[in-house]
Amino acid sequence: MNKKINAMYFSPTGTTKKIVSGIAEKISENIDRGKTINTIDFTLPGVRKEPVAFTGDDIVVMGVPVYAGRVPNVLLNYLSSVTGNGACAIATVVYGNRNYDDALVELKDILELNGFKVIAGGAFIGEHSFSKTLAKDRPDQKDMNMVNDFASQIYAKINSNNLESITVKGNKPYRKYYMPKNKEGVPVDIRKVTPKTNEHCTDCKLCVEVCPMGSIDYEDTSQLNGICIKCGACIKTCPNQAKYYDDENYLRHKYELEIEFADRKEPELFL
């Protein structure tokens, strides 16, 4: 088979990367043992400045995390610039055990609008960006077994040459971006919340390197020069636990998520 396998993802805390890479590797193993996968990790801002265009010979595993029940809105411009030209796509979203709401249908729509043929879709679970306990250490081995089964089914579909489009779960029109509530039950906007830096910071600059918005000031890493999307990259990457949020509404939301969505969710696959 003369198909080229591509893995494309945005993944500040690495869970989407694990799922997308797992699917791409397994498909590639089936199709052409050992042939290299073309990886486009668009987590960092510099990569999102480069144009990307595929052809009908490409298979693209595209993955994003679910933010507020949707495709992260900071990615919409970039995603709409990626052209499929008849490439096959596998739409993949990864969420933190609350819900993926309309993110998968939104990603599928974006891909189709851009000239991809979406032949499979999946919603997987990853450790929540806000938490070290919610969906802790997921995707785990059980998830990765499902990733392998999913990839084998995708391979069988490609091989059968019956590349039908799929239907995935989600509302249309899409629901509004999910909002946390304050203690009075009133929806609150946490978009302006920014991380704080404590005395454990050794100025190693790792947080500067991993920020997907390029927002952390190089000279003074306690300062932001741009927006914070609460992706968790600086907090989870810091070797000294020097980054944290202290906003009351953010912390309440995190706590509520940890209590309310403690029960394990399982991946959902669409073929």
Ligand SMILES: Cc1cc2nc3c(=O)[nH]c(=O)nc-3n(C[C@H](O)[C@H](O)[C@H](O)COP(=O)(O)O)c2cc1C
């Ligand atoms: C701003 C923001 C909003 C999020 N919204 C949701 C959500 O609506 N539902 C959910 O289950 N998880 C939500 N999450 C959690 C992420 O989808 C999840 O942790 C994902 O695995 C992170 O992917 P990454 O490791 O590739 O960064 C949100 C995370 C962030 C940063």
